[in-house]
Amino acid sequence: MKKIIVGVLMSALVFTSCNKDDDETVVTTPGTPAPTQVEIATATTSNNETVTLYADESQLSTGYENMYVTVKDASGNAIEDATVEFAPLMDMGTMQHACPFVNPTFDNTINKYKGYVVYTMSSMGGTWTLGVSVNGNLATFTLNIADSPTKVVGNYTGTDGVTYIVSLLRPVTWNVGMNDVEFLLHTKASMMSFPAVTDFTMVMTPWMTSMNHGSPNNIDPVHVGNGHYNGEVNFTMTGDWRLHLQLNQNGTEIHSDAFLDILF
Template identity: 35%
Template structure:
């Protein structure tokens, strides 16, 4: 009789455990956004206010000098649910000892194929040695109501020069940033570069219809170049500059550049010769 009683008690317990496990799995399946919307991304940090939490993601989990693609999710603090419809703007700010300035950044829009992820880019042209000095303010609107969240952020220094800020011969300040290749290969790489002009300390519009001459060199290997490179031209679809970058071997490369306006006037940079081994306008790449 004891054995029979044990079976009667055990069966409903097992049934309840299976039911609980099944329900838990169904809950996850009903909310694939929880795991899939930011799959492959790492959270950088959160910006919070009394109503919402803004989660910031990228592939590295950190901000670095140069080009940063940033994914954003907006969570309702009361319901713990992610909001699908919102409009955003942002203002990165660098605090200097006697002044402050912003940096190039894009508009923020819904990420392709995502329900709760919004995306944009920020190009940090500088940072302090300890990564301090920057803050980020995000203004946003949900159902016609305006909100804001702000906090300090850490911007780490990239090992190589993937962004450069300079004064052109036309007395305008420009910022050129390396965007691609992310994972260089031996062979022909799609080279993508951003070009922005500083109109004010807060405004950095995209520069259109210029040309960038390219001459990649390996300083550690006799400063040799490579074949089949092409100069960079403006692409209206993504508002970036594209060209072909030929890399014949792994190692440290200097991408010597010359920036020319729509009239082919050189604004910055020089040819590489035996006497002039590097342009004053360049980016660095190592793989």
């Protein structure tokens, strides 16, 4: 289905001249909740609260995922002022590890607690669980994480010997032309701790691999808080785009080519 849509878009590009009607395309800001959230599963805490987990799509995949939670007490009343905390864990048999995430806070616009988790591997490599504690009472979800169609999260070892995790915020709808783009940068302090990196600069070079060309007028991502880096990318046509990121700290190059891939 996607191929058909891309085909139609390509034809439209070939047979119509540039026209402002194209601007009607809905532009989403990366990381903004999808219009409706999809229920993933329900679990019960040790204190009999019902926790329901939601995501932007029914199939979770590797990379950044907004994760939402609603909580009801034993009588079925919504609890909107709890302290809700995430604890993602992958059990690989011989070892366990966590991944970058942020704890959810209650969002009045969608009546759910909203946070995110950056799944660094698919469920092919082991078993993912997401612990959700409500005021300290734990509910645990087992998750099925598919491989994302393109590389939207990557591990890169810097010249400083430190491992960095770069991810692309989803969901986002890409358009031909200028697009907001947002990355998260975390470091691996231990198998269980992935703090946000807040003091880097990035140089972003989009490159269309199949046709071997770049694009003009891109704006390098800059840190805007909590490990989020916002920039603008110019996709001059649909297709396969690789976002090359040079990662720098205090003017020193930490990695020359961390990259993520997009296809639209």
